[in-house]
Amino acid sequence: MHDFTEIFCIVDDFFKKFEPIYWQFLKQENKRQRIRQATLSLSEIVAISIYYKTSQVHNFKMFFNLLCQFESKLFKDLPCYKNLITLINQHQLAIHALLYALSQKDESSYLWIDSTPLPVCKNKRIPKGHHALDEIASRGKSTMGWFYGCKLHLLMNQEGEIVNSDLSNGHIADLKKVEDLVNGLSATVYGDRGYISQPLKETLKEQGIDLITYPRKNMRVTLLPFSDEFHLRQRKRIETLIGLLKEKYHLVTSKHRSIAGFLAGVFSSLCAYQLCQKNKPKIHVIKSLAYP
Incomplete structure (x- = not known):
């Protein structure tokens, strides 16, 4: 588990500038609903x-009890378990804003793209569905088989940092989210x-994006430059990133009871990775070289 004070200081530095804009936005969007500020900032x-996402605890109620027992001195007035969950779900938009600020919108020349399923229930419950998330979840198929839920689409740079991310229904094809992920960027993107x-590929070429993939078995084989061949082989590093999100930062769980809770959980996992993962899956980049 990481130091809460360290995480809070980074988060607080962001919200010192963003919080006035955030409350103004909420007032404009919810003119008929009164917005009350909680005892917690x-x-x-x-x-x-x-x-919570950086802890080894997979149950939020147990985490809350540990927080009250060992970290209560850090808070003036910690609300009850139910109210804390309500507050986190209510402010999932603020977590998303922090994630957007943490995303590395740099001028990296090389990027890697991939997606991963986010099942919201076990496969044996697929026929019954997941009523709390029916509006955003759907049946999809990945390399691991069928699932019911959503998809997370990621774009990673050579430092192992998340450049951009997007969510979609489970049945949405990966290539339909590529333009949204690379919007405003200019780089070579490697995918499966x-x-x-x-x-x-032609559309992205006009935007300054070169999309590189291996050909299918029934396609004509074209000789790739050595650098592209090397960078394609490094695509497994983004799979390492996804593995860290799922195993270390609790990205996938079937305990969500609302759409807001699901989104808050996903955004929190991504923020936890960006803030707390020290050894990110970096990729050594080489310059473009032709075959001898």
């Missing part, structure tokens, strides 16, 4: 959500065979 609410599409 917005920074504390978001920091607790991220702190799920991103093969000549019309998409």
